Amino acid sequence: MALIKDQQLSLDHAVTPELRFADWLSDGLNNADAVLANGDDDLPSLLSHANKLSMIALEFDTFADGRSFSMARMLRRAGYEGEIRAVGDVAMDRIDFMQRVGFNAFELRDDQDVSEVLSKFGEVTVHFQPSADGKGPAYMA
Amino acid sequence: MYAYNQYDQTLVDQRVDQYRDQTRRYLAGEIPEDEFRILRLMNGLYIQRLAPMLRVAIPYGLMKSDQLRAMAEISRVYDKGYGHFTTRQNMQFNWPTLESVPDILADLAKVQMHAIQTSGACIRNTTTDPFAGVSADEIEDTRPWCELIRQWSSLHPEFAYLPRKFKIAVSGSASDRAASQVHDVGLHLYRNEAGEMGFEVLVGGGLGRTPVIGKTVKKFLEPQELLSYLEAVLRVYNLNGRRDNKYKARIKILVNALGVDTFGEMVEAEWEHLKGGDLRLPWSEIDRVKGFFTGPDYLTADHAINDLEDAFAQHPQFATWYRQNTRDHKQSGYRIVVVALKNQLQPPGDVTHQQMDGMAALADEFSFGELRSTHDQNLVLADVAQRDLLALWLKLQEIDLARANVGTLTDMINCPGLDFCSLANAETLVLSRQINETFDDMDYQYDIGDIQLKISGCINACGHHHVGHIGVLGVEKGGKQVYQFTLGGSASDDASLGKTLGRSIEQDQVVVVIGQILDVYVEQRETDETFLQLVRRVGFAPFKERVYGTHKRSAA
Numbered sequence: 001m002a003l004i005k006d007q008q009l010s011l012d013h014a015v016t017p018e019l020r021f022a023d024w025l026s027d028g029l030n031n032a033d034a035v036l037a038n039g040d041d042d043l044p045s046l047l048s049h050a051n052k053l054s055m056i057a058l059e060f061d062t063f064a065d066g067r068s069f070s071m072a073r074m075l076r077r078a079g080y081e082g083e084i085r086a087v088g089d090v091a092m093d094r095i096d097f098m099q100r101v102g103f104n105a106f107e108l109r110d111d112q113d114v115s116e117v118l119s120k121f122g123e124v125t126v127h128f129q130p131s132a133d134g135k136g137p138a139y140m141a
Numbered sequence: 142m143y144a145y146n147q148y149d150q151t152l153v154d155q156r157v158d159q160y161r162d163q164t165r166r167y168l169a170g171e172i173p174e175d176e177f178r179i180l181r182l183m184n185g186l187y188i189q190r191l192a193p194m195l196r197v198a199i200p201y202g203l204m205k206s207d208q209l210r211a212m213a214e215i216s217r218v219y220d221k222g223y224g225h226f227t228t229r230q231n232m233q234f235n236w237p238t239l240e241s242v243p244d245i246l247a248d249l250a251k252v253q254m255h256a257i258q259t260s261g262a263c264i265r266n267t268t269t270d271p272f273a274g275v276s277a278d279e280i281e282d283t284r285p286w287c288e289l290i291r292q293w294s295s296l297h298p299e300f301a302y303l304p305r306k307f308k309i310a311v312s313g314s315a316s317d318r319a320a321s322q323v324h325d326v327g328l329h330l331y332r333n334e335a336g337e338m339g340f341e342v343l344v345g346g347g348l349g350r351t352p353v354i355g356k357t358v359k360k361f362l363e364p365q366e367l368l369s370y371l372e373a374v375l376r377v378y379n380l381n382g383r384r385d386n387k388y389k390a391r392i393k394i395l396v397n398a399l400g401v402d403t404f405g406e407m408v409e410a411e412w413e414h415l416k417g418g419d420l421r422l423p424w425s426e427i428d429r430v431k432g433f434f435t436g437p438d439y440l441t442a443d444h445a446i447n448d449l450e451d452a453f454a455q456h457p458q459f460a461t462w463y464r465q466n467t468r469d470h471k472q473s474g475y476r477i478v479v480v481a482l483k484n485q486l487q488p489p490g491d492v493t494h495q496q497m498d499g500m501a502a503l504a505d506e507f508s509f510g511e512l513r514s515t516h517d518q519n520l521v522l523a524d525v526a527q528r529d530l531l532a533l534w535l536k537l538q539e540i541d542l543a544r545a546n547v548g549t550l551t552d553m554i555n556c557p558g559l560d561f562c563s564l565a566n567a568e569t570l571v572l573s574r575q576i577n578e579t580f581d582d583m584d585y586q587y588d589i590g591d592i593q594l595k596i597s598g599c600i601n602a603c604g605h606h607h608v609g610h611i612g613v614l615g616v617e618k619g620g621k622q623v624y625q626f627t628l629g630g631s632a633s634d635d636a637s638l639g640k641t642l643g644r645s646i647e648q649d650q651v652v653v654v655i656g657q658i659l660d661v662y663v664e665q666r667e668t669d670e671t672f673l674q675l676v677r678r679v680g681f682a683p684f685k686e687r688v689y690g691t692h693k694r695s696a697a
Binding site (some may be wrong): 094 | 360384
């Protein structure tokens with residue numbers, strides 16, 4: 001599975017974390033580097049323990065489930081600086097939005113062409129709202 | 142009205158390229174069907190019973206004449222020469238091919254138009270009072286605020302995959318002409334006791350399977366924090382709205398489940414992070430946008446006014462039209478003209494390409510080149526000098542748009558129904574035809590007076606039947622199309638949901654039942670009592686007795 005990190009094809013083989021956030025939480029936050037979370041997890045807990053982790057993978061269970069967009073946005077707002085990786089139904093048509101809300105790594109769905117995906121960053125260059133990318137709305141430019 | 146700058150134009154142009162590439166990849170088999178469905182819906186493209194349907198955004202219902210001309214041209218080149226105005230002030234084309242949509246979008250972009258977020262589980266076109274900026278009863282012009290919401294919501298990266306669609310309406314007058322109480326968020330611009338302008342925020346209104354009147358979640362919102370507060374509402378909804386059942390996914394279900402107080406507390410907690418931040422609108426930006434909505438170059442009253450008494454005497458029908466289809470303007474010497482898209486022969490809200498071109502020309506000649514579309518599927522020429530009214534009326538006759546029926550029984554709201562829509566259970570256009578044939582006596586309609594008839598072809602309620610004074614809902618029972626009646630609804634400032642009258646009615650009896658309901662009104666009304674007032678006063682008993690006491694052919 002191809003992994004894009006910081007807008008480049010990563011040479012690392014993508015390994016999705018097996019440890020689910022809920023299990024990590026109930027097992028007493030044992031030393032772990034990375035967890036897998038999704039919209040069903042308790043977001044306040046995730047926000048308060050995020051700084052113990054170097055990577056948080058947020059799952060897109062289905063194409064229509066947009067909760068992870070808000071979760072990534074709130075993790076960045078809380079000051080989390082580690083990797084936020086999109087896993088699951090990750091395809092080129094949403095990758096720009098994902099990056100804008102704070103994702104910096106993407107485990108691509110198997111049918112995705114890497115070079116085509118890379119061309120989709122910045123497909124729309126004008127933004128009318130601030131987001132986790134640090135850019136203000138166009139009118140503030 | 143607002144004119145695009147380089148940012149707006151770049152965004153729309155890039156979005157056209159993006160959608161063109163998505164269409165190409167879909168046709169090449171590179172995007173799965175389910176995924177493309179979501180992508181095309183976010184760009185207003187439905188696949189209907191007979192053909193795709195493209196919904197074009199008309200932000201808060203405001204158009205330049207050139208934009209309407211461009212839509213007329215699109216209807217000729219890509220469609221069958223007509224279009225349809227919706228209850229959310231947008232335009233629908235019923236017959237484009239899927240392959241041609243990128244070209245249509247490119248044509249629209251040339252006149253500063255698009256189809257972004259006209260469908261899908263995202264923030265839809267913001268709607269408002271079609272008389273914004275001109276009505277005599279206005280507290281504050283809503284259009285600059287609608288434009289600010291348009292910009293903030295356009296391609297918002299976080300809120301493109303919400304649990305369900307999200308609709309915002311803004312009202313700035315004592316009379317609510319935007320149906321703001323039946324929207325996911327309704328915003329009321331007003332001045333508080335200290336004289337400060339701000340928003341009352343309603344949340345969780347809506348129609349569909351579970352009709353609900355919106356509830357106040359914030360009594361007074363400082364205008365500079367409009368976007369930060371909306372962002373907080375959307376974030377709470379995006380994270381907490383139900384996703385297991387699309388019929389339970391609208392924000393109204395979340396608000397009802399939590400209670401509006403708890404929901405409001407969650408929004409406030411999130412808003413704490415946002416207010417005063419990047420989303421706080423500087424007055425410089427508010428003023429810049431307001432600068433697009435200063436009034437046109439009006440004539441002074443003595444130049445604009447022309448005594449109409451002679452014209453009224455010479456053309457009694459003109460006098461009727463003046464009374465029925467024009468409204469008070471805040472500018473002395475001017476009238477607001479409502480052009481009813483409700484003639485006898487066309488489905489409500491439909492316009493031919495000739496009518497679009499004709500209206501564009503009339504807007505140029507008589508109303509500073511601008512038009513508005515309305516919640517009840519009509520058009521408005523907002524700034525017509527009194528001296529031009531007769532000439533305008535004569536020219537409207539040439540394009541069959543001079544019918545003096547605004548606010549009457551035949552000025553009905555009607556979804557396209559089973560003739561076009563893949564969701565519909567029953568036909569609706571046949572009903573509007575029958576109603577026009579049966580109630581063709583305009584004097585009868587004037588005597589009945591202010592009445593709102595709203596017809597939906599299925600429970601999704603695009604025809605807003607719940608808030609019609611008389612609502613008609615098409616359902617399918619045992620392979621037959623039958624119709625349920627509701628009475629007593631309203632979408633205005635006295636918003637209420639209609640209640641079901643009784644068992645369903647067969648299609649050929651619908652006009653009979655409407656006649657019976659109106660007979661009860663005529664017999665029992667007191668002086669100056671409207672239909673809605675009578676229903677609220679006397680209740681359902683006399684109507685039930687009239688309709689079901691004598692009605693022999695009703696369906697089960």
